[in-house]
Amino acid sequence: MKWRSLEESTVAADSRPLRDQLAERKQLIEKYVPEPVRAVHQRTVEQLCKSRMLNSVLSAGAPAPPFELQDQFGRAVSSPRLLAAGPAIICFFRGRWCPFCVTQLEAMNVFVSQISGAGASLVAISPQTVHQNQLMADQHKLLFPLLSDPGNQIAKQFGLVYRVPAEQQALYRRTFVNLSFINGDESWTLPIPAAFVLSQQSVILFASGNPDYTVRPEARELLEALQQRS
Numbered sequence: 001m002k003w004r005s006l007e008e009s010t011v012a013a014d015s016r017p018l019r020d021q022l023a024e025r026k027q028l029i030e031k032y033v034p035e036p037v038r039a040v041h042q043r044t045v046e047q048l049c050k051s052r053m054l055n056s057v058l059s060a061g062a063p064a065p066p067f068e069l070q071d072q073f074g075r076a077v078s079s080p081r082l083l084a085a086g087p088a089i090i091c092f093f094r095g096r097w098c099p100f101c102v103t104q105l106e107a108m109n110v111f112v113s114q115i116s117g118a119g120a121s122l123v124a125i126s127p128q129t130v131h132q133n134q135l136m137a138d139q140h141k142l143l144f145p146l147l148s149d150p151g152n153q154i155a156k157q158f159g160l161v162y163r164v165p166a167e168q169q170a171l172y173r174r175t176f177v178n179l180s181f182i183n184g185d186e187s188w189t190l191p192i193p194a195a196f197v198l199s200q201q202s203v204i205l206f207a208s209g210n211p212d213y214t215v216r217p218e219a220r221e222l223l224e225a226l227q228q229r230s
Contacts, residue, residue, distance in 0.1 A: 018107045018218050025099050026214055040171050048162055048192065048211035056159035057194065057209040064090075064202045065157035069125065069147040072133040077123065077145050083200045086119040089222050092155055092194040094213065095128045096136035097177045101193065104216045105142055111219040112143045118226045127152045127183040127190065150184065155191035160209060164188045197225040 014021055029038065058064065068078035082088045091108060093101040105124055115122050122144040126133070133146035152161045164172070164179065169188055172179060180186050194209035195217050206225035208217040 013110050014106065015110060018104060018216055021103050021107060022100060022214055022216065025103055029099070037171060037175075040168055044165055044168050045212050047165065051162075053159070053162060053192070053211065054209060057192075057207065058158050058196070058204055059207050060204050062204050062207075064196065064198050064204050065154065066202065067125075067147075067149075067154045067157075069149055069154065070130050071123075071145040071147055072130060072137045074130055077147055079198070079202065082121050082123070083198060083202055086121060087200055087205070087226055088120060088198045089115060089122045089226070090196045090198065091122070091124040092158065092160055092191045092209075093124055093126045094190050094193065095126050095179075095182055096132055096139075097182065098213065100213050100216065101126075102136075102140060104193070105136075106140055108219050109140070109142050109144070111223065114223060115226070118223065120226050123147055125149050125154060125191075127155070127185075129182070129184045132182055149191075151187055152189050152191055158191075158194065158196070158209075160191040160194050161189050162192065162211075164190060195222060197222055 064079070066079050068076055071077050079088070091104065093105065095101060108122060108124070112122060123146075124144065125147045127149050128136075130148045133148055136142070137146050149155055155161050179188055179190070192209050192211050193213050193216055194207070196204050197206035199205050205228075206222060208221075210216075
């Protein structure tokens with residue numbers, strides 16, 4: 001699950017803007033993934049947009065729900081403890097099987113020292129199991145906690161969760177994206193990709209959520225939100 005093309009000759013950290021990296025991923029998928037497969041994913045995105053689920057996503061100014069989840073080492077990580085030390089950036093992602101999620105987290109990895117230098121912490125949350133998070137962190141050399149959110153319980157509180165449509169479930173099964181195994185439950189639910197910046201008072205300073213999983217905020221946007229906090 002490296003999600004690197006044969007044309008990519010280096011595994012060094014990519015310093016390009018995230019939008020450029022994601023655009024490259026889209027081009028590769030258009031080149032190698034059959035159009036009927038891409039059409040299934042596009043229909044899911046369009047259905048989510050029409051459902052107006054974005055109205056339920058927590059926005060800037062809202063209080064953030066507290067959480068305590070396990071990281072990739074099985075250690076408990078709680079939002080109250082994180083925020084006691086400073087503000088926090090939280091990225092919700094779908095899983096290690098998603099090339100756009102991998103690209104985003106690798107891009108965030110480049111900014112870990114800058115985030116730490118701003119007195120903040122970074123965590124990423126997905127429904128995948130602790131073991132899957134451990135594999136992902138090791139494979140992609142991620143320097144921040146990957147938290148397991150069983151059944152998307154915390155993602156639901158942020159207004160991010162949807163059930164994978166039947167035709168997309170069938171496609172995932174055919175392409176060996178076994179969410180029941182990866183996530184450790186039979187719900188077939190996922191979060192839309194989202195990012196939040198939280199103040200030490202657990203107030204959301206910045207919020208970004210998009211049913212289009214190919215669109216993610218730049219790390220610099222999240223850093224700017226940290227720098228603008230009062």
